[in-house]
Amino acid sequence: MQVYLNGEFLDQKKAAVSVADRGFVFGDGVYEVTRVVNGKFFQEKEHLDRLDEGLRGLKIKLRSEIRDSIPNISRELIQRNGHAEGEATVYLQVTRGAAFPRTHTFPEPEVPATVYLSSGPFKPHKELHEKGVDVITVPDVRWTRCNLKTVNLLPNTLARQQAKEAGVNSAVMIRDGVVTESPNANIFAVKDGTLYTFPASNYILNGITRKVIIDIAKSLDIPLVTEPVRQDDLYELDELFFTGTTTDVQPIVRVDGREIGNGTPGRIVKSIQQEYNSRLYG
Ligand SMILES: Cc1ncc(COP(=O)(O)O)c(C=O)c1O
Secondary structure, X not given: OEEEEOXXXXXXXXXXXXXXXXXXXXXXXXXXEEEEEOXXXXXXXXXXHHHHHHHHHHOOOOOHHHHHHHHHHHHHHHHHHOOOOOEEEEEEEEEOOEOOOOOOOOOOOOOOOEEEEXXXXXXXXXXXXXXXXXXXXXXXXXXXXXXXXXXXXXXXXXXXXXXXXXXOOEEEEEEOOEEOOEOOEEEEEEEOOEEEEOOOOOOOOOXXXXXXXXXXXXXXXXXXXXXXXXXXXXXXXXXXXXXXXOOEEEEEEEEOOEEOOOOOOOHHHHHHHHHHHHHHHO
């Protein structure tokens, strides 16, 4: 398997970043994961726009020639790895670069950003999409700039691990009594035929899939309200589901051991799944 690192394609086993890299030392970087179906990058521009937003948010300067070459690098990478056919994902990470000695303030003089891309085969979680998943609620202990897709994922990994140890698939995160999102997906709820999702703000990652789902809701004439769902109302919902690049549209059928709706994927999530699949694979 080959990866791209700072201007070259090389064997994944030989790829190495400096111990002084600020991604390693501070988690000072951003990332993106893009779905690729038979060589076609799904929502590529949106992912690159969000990368730009993250770089701006962290004040990381990425040379424009490098930024503009990301689509070509991604294509070359999937070709080299045999991922241009079938399903794959491309992972992209940009950090502020390597600087020694360690200082909290940005390196002076500036250092080149570290740019890393890898690709891998992908298998959609079909069984989970059909049956739905069980989740637990956990406190959302993240910082208040969750709109930036940074590599600082410790609260997210700890929440996923907690879910795993509880014997369920994932978690629903709660901040100030309302549902924000999951450690790696956005959340939509259905009550009396209306769709609810947390507003795009600094408290959630504004998912690329979330935006596609909002567009699908419009096209299917499903009323949508961008308001958070209260934890107190969670167990009374008709439907609940996750959305994300590698999650797709995944129904949630149990929260904290209590059934959502009748404990099986509902009508609205199924219609959204169908339309989402036709956009992804169409
Ligand atoms: C915290 C969080 N929220 C939401 C999402 C979904 O975003 P997207 O649809 O862009 O994959 C992700 C994806 O990794 C995530 O990490």
